[in-house]
Amino acid sequence: MSTENISACFKLDFNKFSLDVDLTLPSHGVSALFGHSGSGKTTLLRCIAGLERAAGHLCINGEVWQNNGLFIPTHKRPLGYVFQEASLFPHLSVLGNLKYGMQRVSGANSTSSLEHSIELLGIGHLLERKPARLSGGERQRVAIARALAVNPRILLMDEPLAALDMARKKEILPFLERLRDQLKIPIVYVTHSADEMARLADHLVVMTEGKAIASGSLTETLSRLDLPIQLNEESGVVLKAFIAERDQQWHLARAEFPGGSLWMRDMGFAIGRSVRLRVLARDVSLTLELEQTESQTKSSIVNVLPAVINELVTGEHPAITLARIQVGESILLCRLTSRSAHALDLSVGKSVSAQIKSAAIID
Numbered sequence: 294m295s296t297e298n299i300s301a302c303f304k305l306d307f308n309k310f311s312l313d314v315d316l317t318l319p320s321h322g323v324s325a326l327f328g329h330s331g332s333g334k335t336t337l338l339r340c341i342a343g344l345e346r347a348a349g350h351l352c353i354n355g356e357v358w359q360n361n362g363l364f365i366p367t368h369k370r371p372l373g374y375v376f377q378e379a380s381l382f383p384h385l386s387v388l389g390n391l392k393y394g395m396q397r398v399s400g401a402n403s404t405s406s407l408e409h410s411i412e413l414l415g416i417g418h419l420l421e422r423k424p425a426r427l428s429g430g431e432r433q434r435v436a437i438a439r440a441l442a443v444n445p446r447i448l449l450m451d452e453p454l455a456a457l458d459m460a461r462k463k464e465i466l467p468f469l470e471r472l473r474d475q476l477k478i479p480i481v482y483v484t485h486s487a488d489e490m491a492r493l494a495d496h497l498v499v500m501t502e503g504k505a506i507a508s509g510s511l512t513e514t515l516s517r518l519d520l521p522i523q524l525n526e527e528s529g530v531v532l533k534a535f536i537a538e539r540d541q542q543w544h545l546a547r548a549e550f551p552g553g554s555l556w557m558r559d560m561g562f563a564i565g566r567s568v569r570l571r572v573l574a575r576d577v578s579l580t581l582e583l584e585q586t587e588s589q590t591k592s593s594i595v596n597v598l599p600a601v602i603n604e605l606v607t608g609e610h611p612a613i614t615l616a617r618i619q620v621g622e623s624i625l626l627c628r629l630t631s632r633s634a635h636a637l638d639l640s641v642g643k644s645v646s647a648q649i650k651s652a653a654i655i656d
């Protein structure tokens with residue numbers, strides 16, 4: 294078995310809550326811990342940090358931090374931890390805060406890791422400022438840089454955007470994408486925002502009542518219908534695609550994914566650029582008309598793809614049916630009324646046309 298991953302197995306009992314997980318997470322990229330409030334996401338993160346003393350074991354890319362006879366205390370674990378609210382020392386400048394964080398970790402006094410984290414988070418122009426003169430988003434970028442400056446083996450982030458307004462979130466997300474793409478260490482990211490999860494995660498862990506009920510690649514896990522995350526308006530899939538064509542006259546771009554392609558608003562991305570597409574189940578509808586050219590001329594919907602029904606389940610309310618449909622090698626989800634599903638006589642294996650009302654490039 295490869296040691297290049299995170300192996301985390303914990304059992305912990307609080308009064309009215311038990312954590313019981315046995316997970317293998319990838320050695321790099323973002324693993325999102327996603328689930329309702331109280332499902333145990335923060336508790337799991339705290340176990341990884343050694344802030345909770347659970348029974349079990351923890352191995353980070355071949356380094357054992359906990360097993361039966363061993364428990365490395367938090368201050369000796371080479372990790373970065375980012376909380377919801379950046380807790381910076383008000384009397385120290387940004388640079389002072391970064392350096393203070395480094396002093397506390399032995400062997401972390403590396404100028405190159407400090408410079409690299411300043412550059413990654415784009416805070417070079419803020420180094421002399423005191424925290425009171427930073428925006429919420431800038432403060433959080435400093436907190437992330439401080440966590441990275443110690444050259445950690447893993448970065449733990451507990452809802453780092455939750456305390457920020459929409460504009461600040463938008464400002465910070467590109468930096469988080471940069472960390473995901475450029476850092477060689479794993480990032481474990483707690484969130485209950487479907488949007489953040491879809492945009493940032495490579496790997497998805499779904500938590501319910503202290504258990505990890507699913508753990509797998511983002512694309513695969515989001516295409517499952519047997520998880521509670523699919524039972525709401527935000528359910529949908531993420532497709533890995535690339536820009537294949539641009540229609541300058543109508544300001545559209547065609548993004549190609551395994552098994553199909555979608556026209557969408559041109560965001561100015563170059564041809565060949567990799568992108569993520571988020572297609573919400575509520576934006577997909579089904580018809581039995583199979584002739585694409587004809588239906589395109591009769592409908593305002595630009596994207597019509599041939600599909601085969603893969604699975605059908607009742608949604609969160611009996612009026613709603615969720616369909617999992619195969620489009621080439623990819624899976625899309627569709628929310629429709631149970632009455633429509635009945636009228637179309639939908640069944641597993643049936644060929645249909647999927648009309649995609651809208652899809653968003655989220656990368």
Ligand SMILES: Nc1ncnc2c1ncn2[C@@H]1O[C@H](COP(=O)(O)OP(=O)(O)OP(=O)(O)O)[C@@H](O)[C@H]1O
Binds near residue numbers: 309333334336485
């Ligand atoms: N030290 C503790 N003692 C007793 N119960 C605790 C303790 N810490 C957490 N809990 C309980 O464990 C459960 C899981 O909490 P946790 O914070 O891990 O959930 P979460 O999924 O991160 O939630 P949120 O999204 O609201 O942050 C909750 O019911 C919480 O009240």
